[in-house]
Amino acid sequence: xxxxxxxxxxxxxxxxxxxxxxxxxxxxxxxxxxxxxxxxxxxxxxxxxxxxxxxxxxxxxxxxxxxxxxxxxxxxxxxxxxxxxxxxxxxxxxxxxxxxxxxxxxxxxxxxxxxxxxxxxxxxxxxxxxxxxxxxxxxxxxxxxxxxxxxxxxxxxxxxxxxxxxxxxxxxxxxxxxxxxxxxxxxxxxxxxxxxxxxxxxxxxxxxxxxxxxxxxxxxxxxxxxxxxxxxxxxxxxxxxxxxxxxxxxxxxxxxxxxxxxxx
Amino acid sequence: xxxxxxxxxxxxxxxxxxxxxxxxxxxxxxxxxxxxxxxxxxxxxxxxxxxxxxxxxxxxxxxxxxxxxxxxxxxxxxxxxxxxxxxxxxxxxxxxxxxxxxxxxxxxxxxxxxxxxxxxxxxxxxxxxxxxxxxxxxxxxxxxxxxxxxxxxxxxxxxxxxxxxxxxxxxxxxxxxxxxxxxxxxxxxxxxxxxxxxxxxxxxxxxxxxxxxxxxxxxxxxxxxxxxxxxxxxxxxxxxxxxxxxxxxxxxxxxxxxxxxxxxxxxxxxxxxxxxxxxxxxxxxxxxxxxxxxxxxxxxxxxxxxxxxxxxxxxxxxxxxxxxxxxxxxxxxxxxxxxxxxxxxxxxxxxxxxxxxxxxxxxxxxxxxxxxxxxxxxxxxxxxxxxxxxxxxxxxxxxxxxxxx
Ligand SMILES: Cc1cc2nc3c(=O)[nH]c(=O)nc-3n(C[C@H](O)[C@H](O)[C@H](O)COP(=O)(O)OP(=O)(O)OC[C@H]3O[C@@H](n4cnc5c(N)ncnc54)[C@H](O)[C@@H]3O)c2cc1C
Ligand SMILES: Nc1ncnc2c1ncn2[C@@H]1O[C@H](COP(=O)(O)O)[C@@H](O)[C@H]1O
Numbered sequence: 001x002x003x004x005x006x007x008x009x010x011x012x013x014x015x016x017x018x019x020x021x022x023x024x025x026x027x028x029x030x031x032x033x034x035x036x037x038x039x040x041x042x043x044x045x046x047x048x049x050x051x052x053x054x055x056x057x058x059x060x061x062x063x064x065x066x067x068x069x070x071x072x073x074x075x076x077x078x079x080x081x082x083x084x085x086x087x088x089x090x091x092x093x094x095x096x097x098x099x100x101x102x103x104x105x106x107x108x109x110x111x112x113x114x115x116x117x118x119x120x121x122x123x124x125x126x127x128x129x130x131x132x133x134x135x136x137x138x139x140x141x142x143x144x145x146x147x148x149x150x151x152x153x154x155x156x157x158x159x160x161x162x163x164x165x166x167x168x169x170x171x172x173x174x175x176x177x178x179x180x181x182x183x184x185x186x187x188x189x190x191x192x193x194x195x196x197x198x199x200x201x202x203x204x205x206x207x208x209x210x211x212x213x214x215x216x217x218x219x220x221x222x223x224x225x226x227x228x229x230x231x232x233x234x235x236x237x238x239x240x241x242x243x244x245x246x247x248x249x250x251x252x253x254x255x256x257x258x259x260x261x262x263x264x
Numbered sequence: 265x266x267x268x269x270x271x272x273x274x275x276x277x278x279x280x281x282x283x284x285x286x287x288x289x290x291x292x293x294x295x296x297x298x299x300x301x302x303x304x305x306x307x308x309x310x311x312x313x314x315x316x317x318x319x320x321x322x323x324x325x326x327x328x329x330x331x332x333x334x335x336x337x338x339x340x341x342x343x344x345x346x347x348x349x350x351x352x353x354x355x356x357x358x359x360x361x362x363x364x365x366x367x368x369x370x371x372x373x374x375x376x377x378x379x380x381x382x383x384x385x386x387x388x389x390x391x392x393x394x395x396x397x398x399x400x401x402x403x404x405x406x407x408x409x410x411x412x413x414x415x416x417x418x419x420x421x422x423x424x425x426x427x428x429x430x431x432x433x434x435x436x437x438x439x440x441x442x443x444x445x446x447x448x449x450x451x452x453x454x455x456x457x458x459x460x461x462x463x464x465x466x467x468x469x470x471x472x473x474x475x476x477x478x479x480x481x482x483x484x485x486x487x488x489x490x491x492x493x494x495x496x497x498x499x500x501x502x503x504x505x506x507x508x509x510x511x512x513x514x515x516x517x518x519x520x521x522x523x524x525x526x527x528x529x530x531x532x533x534x535x536x537x538x539x540x541x542x543x544x545x546x547x548x549x550x551x552x553x554x555x556x557x558x559x560x561x562x563x564x565x566x567x568x569x570x571x572x573x574x575x576x577x578x579x580x581x582x583x584x585x586x587x588x589x590x591x592x593x594x595x596x597x598x599x600x601x602x603x604x605x606x607x608x609x610x611x612x613x614x615x616x617x618x619x620x621x622x623x624x625x626x627x628x629x630x631x632x633x634x635x636x637x638x639x640x641x642x643x644x645x646x647x648x649x650x651x652x653x654x655x656x657x658x659x660x661x662x663x664x665x666x667x668x669x
Contacts, residue, residue: 011470062289062302089289090267090305093448094441124470127429127450129438132406136442141407141522144435158525163404163431165343169526176522221267221305222325225447225483228306231286231469231476234608242638244627247645254621254646255653257637261619263541263565263598264654 001053001154002113003044004104006134007037007072009065010124033068036119038075038187039180043149044117045076046185051154054078054111058103060088060096066203073198074190081107085207090221097133099219102211104138114174115157120145120181131179141176147183267305270297271317281309281318286470306476325482330423330461333484336362337422339413340373340385340393341432343404347381349538350428354490355388355498358426361457362391367423370394372416374409376402379508386506388498393508394420400518403527404432407520410439415513417444422485423461429489441487447480448487453494463488472589472608493537493593494616536585541567541598544587544614545575548603548624548643552580557647558602564654570594572610588613602643606631623647 012030044055057072059065060083069080083103091099104116116138118131128144135142143161151158156173162181208219217223243253258264275297282290282297289302290309297318310318336358341348355369362369368391373381375397382393396412413436417425425440427433429451441448453475454466462479463486469476480486536542543562545555555569562569571581573588587594589609595616602623604610607630614620615634622635623643632638639646 062300084301086299086301086303089299089301089303093438093450094445097438097442128434129441129448129450132435132438133442136410136439141520142435142439143522144406145431161431163343165530167528167530168403168524170522171525172522217325222323224305225445225480226449226478227481228304229464229477229479231306231308231474234468234472234475238634238636240632240636240638242627242632242640244640247641247649250623250639250641250646251649251653254637254639254650255657257621258565258598258654259657261598263619264657 001047001051001115002108002111003047003053003055004107004113004116005037005041005044005055005057005072005077006100006104006116006118006130007041007057007059007068008034008119008122009059009061009068010034010122031064031067033071034119034122034124036121036123036180036182037068038119039182039184040117040119041072041075041077042185042187043178043180044115045188047115047149047152050152053114056081056107058083058100058107060084060091060099060103063205069203070198071190073201074195075188076191076194079107080201080203081206082203083206086220087208087216088220090224091219092224092226093129093133094225095219095221095223097130098137098223099211100130101134101137102213103206104134105212106206106210112175114154116140116175116177118177118179120179128179131177135177138175138177141172142178143170143172143176144179146178146180149184267303267321268299268309269319269321271319272296274315275317276315278314280312280314284308284312286474327482328484330484333421333423333461335368335370335391335420335422336424336426337416337420337485338369338371338390339425339427339433339436340371340381341428341430342373342375342378342381343432345375345378345381347384348428348430348492349497350430350433350490350492351385352388352497353492353495354426354428355385355390356496357455357490358424359389359498361424361455361463364457365423365459365461367461368392370420370422372396372413374398374401374412382508386504386508387500389501389504390506392506395508395510396512397510398512398515398518400515403524404436405520405522405524406435406439407522408518409436410443411517412513413440414443415517416511417485419511424457424463425485425487426455427487427489429491433489437487437489444483444485446483446485446487447478448489449478449480450489452488452490455488455490455495462486468589468608468612472612491593493595536568536570536587536594537592539568539570539594540596541565542570542587542594542596542600542617543567544570544572544599544601544604545581546572546601546604546610547574549575549580550644552578554644555580557651561600561647561651561654564651565598565600567596567598570599570614572604572607601631601635602647604631605629606634
């Protein structure tokens, strides 16, 4: 089975801080693999263990995004590609998905691909659109929010997806794409043995020139229909009262106010 | 090629742009400032540069004829023939936008045997409801739904399409946007529109730490998803005048390799999204058994329990109850937070609530920035006494009622 996994490097948002101008304080912020992509990779590795084949990871980003491919190698990925070119800079969801789709087609040229797996969303802002958009670009089916793999063969897969109020079971024959939630698997830890073994393993770089489409206006800022006009800190303009005092006094004030609001 | 041109002669390499760049996308290479592939063209460096040497490269892409794209189209989400309430929220916002540009509010409804649902939609003020009543569309199948929406867009050429940021909407909207190679902004919290019909979309970015305003100025339709419980639902109108328009897509176009083979309803869990009163608990609770106290308060007020993420990680509370960026958005009439610090990710999910009471013993806690009533104190002292007072109040009330009889 040929499985392709899209992984993204994101800032470790647990530690993100903003200064008084709303700018991100970058110093000391680590980059990590998008947490959901660990689940995507684990799902791919388990399918490979069951059916054989290759797990290839791909990321689009600046050269330092290679770090996430190294991490994927330590977990057991077979091959890794990075899509990196200044022509890809400024890409929104559409341009990102298009570029990834172009990259995926290059990777699939030799052996084709059966399944593409993405995380359900990335933690640094864009939410859950890249996976479905890649599927549309490639003209293949997708199932988003997959919470479990029910059954798989080398020809087709049956997955469960979480729709909020219902659970649906969907089946499709390859090629297709799924995006996975955290329920789908428990990611393994990177292995020290694999770390040593893959230290010098090649990471292939794909640039604009390697892709089939040679129209620059489909990539980066030029290929992005949306533009960020402005970023600013969240504002607050609400009327507020603050109380302090003994527990008794505070409970009293709350009680009276809740009465005033006709809640009790 | 980069997205900016830099006047190297006047650049003094002060590095301010590098420090300001949220994406780490600016480097000095061979004594020249250079943008790398991480650049998102946000423009922060342009504003930051004291010498004014960074300039966006003029964008000379074609712009569609915006006059050919008119009206606001809302995707009506339904499951088993029941309209999801987010639909009415989209209509509330859609109506406001449509009025502002003097255009109409339209709704598209897909499904099977669903025509009886159109009355409610029209009662909420839609000018037109486009209905695709086809067997293939009975269940949500993303490719088939995308094809039906594509058909509707081709026929009606809307300027703006609004979709709920639900599991269905988030799967469908990107497929449709990609099909039209147009812009889609996810999870918008504020929407406005300019005279030229450009949709001004604002959404939290970086896990809620900053807000971004995003436009799609060259392409139509413009697409946005909006979370449930973020905006006011449309009100019922006095004399609804909307009309129903029936469309259909040719059967041979409704083909896919993906088949739904089973649908089961999840066991009914308490949905905090629909709760009118919420008592939200955070890490200020010392022990799991202290949840009882919160539950008692919630019961007395007729409300439900919500939670921050750490308590779920501890296994004390359930995922369905999580409020926040990676949980649910809520906008109840009353929310009382107990021992919650007010991290941006939590606040993002509850700041639209009508009355926010926050109990926290740290006067510096961020939750006090959004609380309407800040109660600086120990929850273990305040809550039990509040519970007593409410109980006594009820007793007194009952006695009064008894006396009146
Ligand atoms: C990408 C991302 C997404 C996230 N999404 C969410 C989300 O959707 N929802 C969410 O909740 N979190 C989310 N988080 C986590 C979030 O950043 C915070 O860690 C979390 O909200 C903090 O929860 P808390 O307020 O319960 O705990 P803490 O931050 O530990 O706050 C506990 C508070 O209780 C107060 N306290 C302690 N004892 C008492 C007492 N006796 N009486 C009164 N007050 C007391 C303390 O002063 C403190 O302010 C997310 C994080 C990331 C990185
Ligand atoms: N730059 C990228 N490189 C590789 N994969 C990506 C990239 N951006 C998004 N993805 C994939 O798309 C998923 C959803 O991302 P998003 O739409 O940004 O929330 C992620 O979990 C990744 O699998």
